[in-house]
Amino acid sequence: MSYIDKVMADVAARNAGQPEFMQAVGEVLTTIKAVAESDDVYKNNAILERLTEPDRQIMFRVPWTDDNGNMRVNRGYRIQFNNAIGPYKGGLRLHPSVNLSIIKFLGFEQIFKNSLTGLPIGGGKGGSDFDPKGKSDREIRDFCQSFMTELYRHIGADTDVPAGDIGVGAREIGYMFGQYKRLKNVYEGVLTGKGLTYGGSLARKEATGYGLVYIVQNMLEKVGDGIKGKTVAVSGAGNVAIYAAQKATELGGKVVTMSDSTGWIYDPKGVDLDVVKDIKEVKRGRISEYADRVKSAEYHSSETSKVWSVKCDIALPCATQNELDVDDAKTLIKNKVKAVGEGANMPSTTEAINAFQAAKTLFMPAKAANAGGVAVSALEMSQNSQRLSWSFDEVDAKLKGIMKGIFDKTSDAAAQFSAPDDYVSGANIAGFLKVAQAMIAQGV
Ligand code: NDP
Numbered sequence: 001m002s003y004i005d006k007v008m009a010d011v012a013a014r015n016a017g018q019p020e021f022m023q024a025v026g027e028v029l030t031t032i033k034a035v036a037e038s039d040d041v042y043k044n045n046a047i048l049e050r051l052t053e054p055d056r057q058i059m060f061r062v063p064w065t066d067d068n069g070n071m072r073v074n075r076g077y078r079i080q081f082n083n084a085i086g087p088y089k090g091g092l093r094l095h096p097s098v099n100l101s102i103i104k105f106l107g108f109e110q111i112f113k114n115s116l117t118g119l120p121i122g123g124g125k126g127g128s129d130f131d132p133k134g135k136s137d138r139e140i141r142d143f144c145q146s147f148m149t150e151l152y153r154h155i156g157a158d159t160d161v162p163a164g165d166i167g168v169g170a171r172e173i174g175y176m177f178g179q180y181k182r183l184k185n186v187y188e189g190v191l192t193g194k195g196l197t198y199g200g201s202l203a204r205k206e207a208t209g210y211g212l213v214y215i216v217q218n219m220l221e222k223v224g225d226g227i228k229g230k231t232v233a234v235s236g237a238g239n240v241a242i243y244a245a246q247k248a249t250e251l252g253g254k255v256v257t258m259s260d261s262t263g264w265i266y267d268p269k270g271v272d273l274d275v276v277k278d279i280k281e282v283k284r285g286r287i288s289e290y291a292d293r294v295k296s297a298e299y300h301s302s303e304t305s306k307v308w309s310v311k312c313d314i315a316l317p318c319a320t321q322n323e324l325d326v327d328d329a330k331t332l333i334k335n336k337v338k339a340v341g342e343g344a345n346m347p348s349t350t351e352a353i354n355a356f357q358a359a360k361t362l363f364m365p366a367k368a369a370n371a372g373g374v375a376v377s378a379l380e381m382s383q384n385s386q387r388l389s390w391s392f393d394e395v396d397a398k399l400k401g402i403m404k405g406i407f408d409k410t411s412d413a414a415a416q417f418s419a420p421d422d423y424v425s426g427a428n429i430a431g432f433l434k435v436a437q438a439m440i441a442q443g444v
Helices: 003-014 019-031 040-044 047-051 100-116 137-154 170-184 204-222 239-250 273-282 288-293 326-334 350-358 372-386 392-417 423-442
Strands: 056-065 071-082 088-094 122-128 160-163 231-235 254-259 263-266 298-301 314-317 339-341 362-364
Touching: 003 019, 003 047, 019 100, 019 350, 019 423, 040 047, 047 423, 056 100, 056 137, 071 088, 071 100, 071 137, 071 160, 088 100, 088 170, 088 372, 100 122, 100 372, 100 392, 100 423, 122 137, 122 160, 137 170, 160 372, 204 239, 204 314, 204 339, 204 362, 204 372, 204 392, 231 239, 239 254, 239 273, 239 314, 263 288, 273 288, 288 298, 326 350, 350 362, 362 423, 372 392, 392 423
Parallel strands: 088 122, 088 160, 231 254, 231 314, 314 339, 339 362
Antiparallel strands: 056 071, 071 122, 254 263, 263 298
8 A cells, every 4th residue: 555545544544524624635645646655754754644633623612692692602623733834824714514624624725825825834724613694793792702712722923823714804803802812911913814903914805815816817827828808707705705806807807706605696797896895895795685786697596506607717716615516617618717716725626626637727726826815814923023014015016926936836846746737736745845844854
């Protein structure tokens, strides 16, 4: 049995009932084979065994009170996966689907993504099965304070620096930061994605979506193409989706779809982002309201179809894991999609990725494509430690440079170890090499 097959079998035996985690591990280990089995140093140092076992897994009870005075209980998680190259760094997700498997897959992916940014950040992830939808501001605050009342003992500006993810934006980060400060009596950059009046970075809100479009642009430029004039399908209508759509529009693309968990809109004239922002960022409403307000748009339920049924040149899945399956990939390929960039984490199933690669569709995986968010989070950490704040243009220019650096590393590793356009292997290998070297040097 090969080294990788043995590790895969051991990980499967030790992590029964964790399909998303196994999917993420399987995707990484199979694509780094050319490197991980080429030199016994990895096997002799048990690097893959160590990489697939988190440093620490924290699970805790989160009691909170609803507006009717009832006590409610959710489960909180923080997985500190690997700190070989820097403090743990990764978002907090609040969504009813959250479980150990999902947080572990996200934390595992984060190790390689953070390594690819070139910045000194390790991998972690956390969250809760709390559902923020339909909750009052007071309920959200009560939950966030209770969540932080346990989490604060495990994190710190040089230990573990969480950020936002699904269901966690500036409001939730604000409540958590306030509670951390109250409990520790320390004013430090323990969370990123903070408000601009208390240590947040300009361009953090835009960073994941902008970064995604920058790297898709890099990928298209390599084949002499670009975003200008292209029809773009975006899924999701949250932080990543909105700012990906904004940058794609600014660069001359036409974004024709957006979605949420109940349905999606198609606007052949190009999505009006002011309307989407008002619905999602201000009113916290449903995407169906877009079709009530904009005459050129159609609304479809997610029970009958998905945004991927629309003909497009560029597909940007920006909602959640496994939202684009092999049938969606076949439809996109049939409709001659040129490029796919993953804004969400693991949005494409393994079979969908295989279909894109077989069809020679340009495909940029999440680890590289959505790393702009964590990269600007690391820039927020730097600004906090220096007690400085940089201008929007300064941060945006650094983000652009970081995304180009990620593209070059991914592309070079792909060419050296796999095929020039196999960005899935390229991103995994480039991310792996740096972390593995640090782990060997440190002996833990
Ligand atoms: P938001 O909560 O802002 O938005 C999430 C969007 O996806 C919403 O439109 C939501 O719809 C939809 N969605 C969530 N869960 C599901 C589901 N199970 N089925 C269908 N639609 C769903 O989150 P973000 O934009 O921050 O995150 C989106 C993705 O990007 C996630 O995979 C996240 O891990 C990833 N990511 C985020 C980063 C960031 O900086 N925020 C950084 C890197 C990756 P609804 O409102 O109906 O739930």
